[in-house]
Amino acid sequence: MSKINTGNFFEDFTIGQKIAHPLPRTISDGDVSLYIAFTGSRFALHSSDVLAQEFGYDKKPLDDLLMFHLTFGKSVQDISLNAIANLGYAEVSFPNPVFVGDTVNLVTEVIGLKENSNGKSGVVYVRSIGYNQDGLEILSLIRWVMIHKRNKGEMSGINDVPSFAKTTPIASEISIPVAKNVDTTSTGGEYFWEDYEVGERLNHIEGITIDNSDHTLATKLYQNNAKVHFNDHMMKSTPMGERLMYGGHVISIARSISFNGLQNAQWIYAINSGAHSNPTYAGDTIYAYSEVVEKIEVENRDDIALLRLRTIGLKNITPTEVSSPKGEDGKYLPNVVLDLDYTVVIPKKK
C-alpha cells in the first residue's frame, strides 16, 4: 500500500468521527510581519505593543484572520484535499486571543453528511476547534465542503444535514480586556460604536492588486496544501486555467481595505457566513465596501459593543459602481468575489 496520503473521500467520513490534525504551529513574529506584508493591514492593535498595552494586553495579540489561516490550514490535508468546492462557513468565533509564541493546533468532528443525487460526490459538514498550547479554545468554526466519492455510483443514501445558527451566538463573556482609554490618534480612526447606523454603507477607497507570489507565499505560510492554489501546471488543464487564489486571502485583503472607515473595529468577534461568489486570480485588484447590518450591545460591558457587518469584496470594479452584489436574477455579479457576514468588536464612547 502506498505511503502517500491522497486525502479522504466522501466515503471515508462518518458522523461523529474526530480527526486531530497534524502540524502544531508555534506562531512567530515572522508570521506577523509577513501578514502585514501580504495584506497591508493597519489595525494598530496588531502592530504595536505600546497600543496593545493601552488596550489592556501584555503585548499585541495576533490579528484574528492570521490566526484563522494558520490554524485552519491544518485541516486541508484531512478534510478538503479532494474537495470540489468549499460551500460555506458558519458559527466561526475567536474565543481567546493568540500571541506570538503560542502553539496552535486543530481538531475536527464530522457533524453531517449528505450524498449528492449524482452519485459522484457528497457534502461533508464539520466543526473544527482550534486550541493553544494550554488547551484553551482559540477558534471554533463549522464548514461544509463538497467532496469526491471514491466509488462513484454506489449510493449509500446518507442525508444527515446538521442545523446551525444563522449568526454566531454571542457568548456571555467576551475575552477582551477592558480598555482604559482608546487613543484615536494612534488607531487612526475617530468613530466609535455609537457613530455607526444600521444600513450605513462605507465605500472603502483603496484597491489592492494581488500577484501570484503574494498569494502563494501566504498560503504556503499557512501550510495549506490545497493543490488549486499552488500548481499552475495542473490548473492549466482545468476550466480555470491557472492557480485559484485561496479564499481566505481575499477575506484578509478585504478586511485590510475596510480599515479606512472601521479603524477602531480591531477585533473580529465572529464570522457568521461567507461566500466566495467568484474566483480570484493573480492580477485582480480587490476593492471592498461594507454595510452595517446590526448593532449589538454586550452584557456587562459598557466599554465595547458589536457591529454586524456585511463586507462585499469586488474585483476590478470600484465600490461606487456597485449598488448591490446580486443582479435582478438573484445571482452574484461577476465582479463580486466575496460576501462576508461578520461581527466586529468596537469601543463605545466614554
Next chain:
Amino acid sequence: MSKINTGNFFEDFTIGQKIAHPLPRTISDGDVSLYIAFTGSRFALHSSDVLAQEFGYDKKPLDDLLMFHLTFGKSVQDISLNAIANLGYAEVSFPNPVFVGDTVNLVTEVIGLKENSNGKSGVVYVRSIGYNQDGLEILSLIRWVMIHKRNKGEMSGINDVPSFAKTTPIASEISIPVAKNVDTTSTGGEYFWEDYEVGERLNHIEGITIDNSDHTLATKLYQNNAKVHFNDHMMKSTPMGERLMYGGHVISIARSISFNGLQNAQWIYAINSGAHSNPTYAGDTIYAYSEVVEKIEVENRDDIALLRLRTIGLKNITPTEVSSPKGEDGKYLPNVVLDLDYTVVIPKKK
C-alpha cells in the same frame, strides 16, 4: 458625512499645524528578515548580533533605511494621499539607533505652503520627526509634495516657502558607539575612510530586477498606503499604465547594490537630498554607481568619519554605460531613476 478618510487637500494644511500620525509600530525580527529578502542587503552590522557587539551595540541595530520606511509610511495617509508628486527631501537624519522591539511613531509639522499659479494645486512643506517608545528622536526629515486643491480655481495667494540646509547639518555628537575594532573579515570590506578620495567613482557591479510582488510586499509591510503602488486597476487608466514602485524601495535597492565597494559604510548619517528622476516599474533591473562628494571629519571622534556620497540609480543600463546622470540639456537621462545625495559613517584606520 462619510467616515472614509479621503486624505487632506492643499486647503486643509496651515503653517504651524501639527499632525500626530496614527499607527505606532513595534518593529520585529520579521521586519528585519523581510528587508533582507526584499533588498539582498549585506551590511553585516544589521544582520549579525555578534558583529554588532564588536561594534559596541548590545544587539544589531535596524538598517537605517528599514527604519525610515517603517516610520515614514505613517505620514502617507495624512500628508501625501492626494499628492501629485513627491518633490523632494532635505535634512533627513537618523539621530538614534532603533532596535527590534522598539515602537516607532511619527509627528509632522507644516512648515511651508505655496499655491501653484494654475490654481489647481500647491506645494506643502513639512518637517516630520520620528520617535521611539521612550520619546527619543530616531528620524528627522523635511519633505515637500505637490497636492491637489479641493476647490480648484479659488486662489488664496499663499506663498510661504521655508528655507533649509543644502546638506543635513552634522550634530556635535554622533550616537554611534566607539568600535574597539573593525573585523574586516566579517564586514567583507577592507576599505576605511582614509582610502576614499573626493571625486572617486565606484561602479557597483550588481543589478537587481524587481518584480511586482517584491515591491508591493515591501510597501505593504511599511503600511504605506499610497494608491499608485498597489492598485493596478486604477493605474491602467493613467499615463503610467501600471503600478509605480515606491521610491523608497529604489533607494533601498541602490543602497544594497552599493555594498560592493562601501562594505564598511554601515550607517547612513543623513540624506541631504534625493530625486526620483524617472519612474521604476516591475521588471526593471536596478544598477547603481556612487561618487565620493566630500570627506568630513567628526568632532571628538577618531574612530569614525563621514563620506558624503552621490549614488545614481539606473534602470536597465549598467554604470559603465553612463558617464553623467544628466544630458547636455541638463535633464536626467531616461534610464536614471535615482539621484541620492547622502552621508554615511565609515570607520577610520586605527
Next chain:
Amino acid sequence: MSKINTGNFFEDFTIGQKIAHPLPRTISDGDVSLYIAFTGSRFALHSSDVLAQEFGYDKKPLDDLLMFHLTFGKSVQDISLNAIANLGYAEVSFPNPVFVGDTVNLVTEVIGLKENSNGKSGVVYVRSIGYNQDGLEILSLIRWVMIHKRNKGEMSGINDVPSFAKTTPIASEISIPVAKNVDTTSTGGEYFWEDYEVGERLNHIEGITIDNSDHTLATKLYQNNAKVHFNDHMMKSTPMGERLMYGGHVISIARSISFNGLQNAQWIYAINSGAHSNPTYAGDTIYAYSEVVEKIEVENRDDIALLRLRTIGLKNITPTEVSSPKGEDGKYLPNVVLDLDYTVVIPKKK
C-alpha cells in the same frame, strides 16, 4: 585600483588556501517564517516548539536546508561569483543543530584545482565548514565549481583532484536527542524506519509552481549574490534569456513536496551528491518522487536510524509519467531538474 570586489578567478586559488567568508548571520524567527512561506514546508519539528520539546529539544531547531542556504550563501562572493557552473556537492553533513538566535559563519579551504584543457577555465574543489557563535561545527561540505580564468590561454598544467567519499561518512555519534515518544498525530505521518524498503518508490503528489518574486526573495534572504539569479537585464543577453533559479531553492521545494510520504524523516543527516540536471525558471511547476536506496542502522541508537534516499525533482511533468530520470542515452531527461542523493534520519518503532 578599484574598490569593487569582482570575485576570484581560477588563478586566484591555491591548494591549502583558507578563506574566512564575511557576513556572520544571526538567524531569526523571520527567516524561519519566510522559509515556510517560500517552500510550504510542513515538517513539524521545525514549526512547533511543543513538538520539538517532545523530541527532546529546548525549542524547534532550524530546518537543515534553511541553515544550509543561510550559511552557504556566504561563499558565493569569494568562490563562485565567476563560476560557469556548480558541478557538484559531496560529503555534506549537518553535525549540530542550529536555533533561532544563533550566529553562523563559514570558512572554506581549497582542496583541489584542475585546469581545463581549453585554457579558459578550471575546476576549483573546496571544503567549507560552517560554525555557530560558539565555534561548533554546524555544516560541512565539499563542492566543486568551474571558474573562468583571468588570463585565458596561459596554461599552468595544474591537475590536483581530491578524492572524497561517494556517500557522506556516518559519524559515530549523531547529535539528535533521544526522543521519548513520536506523536504521529502531530507529525502527520505514521511510517517509521522499519516500514520503508530498499527500492521502494514514493510518487509525491503535490506540485508547486515557482514565480520570480518567490525565488529571488529566497535567494536575497540567503545573501547569495550570484548574478544569474537576480539580474534579468543581464540574463536576457545569455542563452538562458531570463533569471535562473538558485538550485538550492529547487532542493528545498523538492524536500517540501517529499513531506507526503516521509513525514517522520524530519532531519537531513547528509547530502551525498546532487545534480541540477536542467535549469529551473519562473513559471515552472516542481514535482518530485523519492526512492529508498539504503537502510542504515546507527550505532548505539535504537530510537532512530537512517534512510538513504534519491529524490528526483521534475518540472512540468508528474512523477507517474517518469520511470527513470535518465533516457536510454544515459542523459537526464529534459524535465528532470534535480537528482539528489541524501540521507535522512527517521525514528524507529518503539
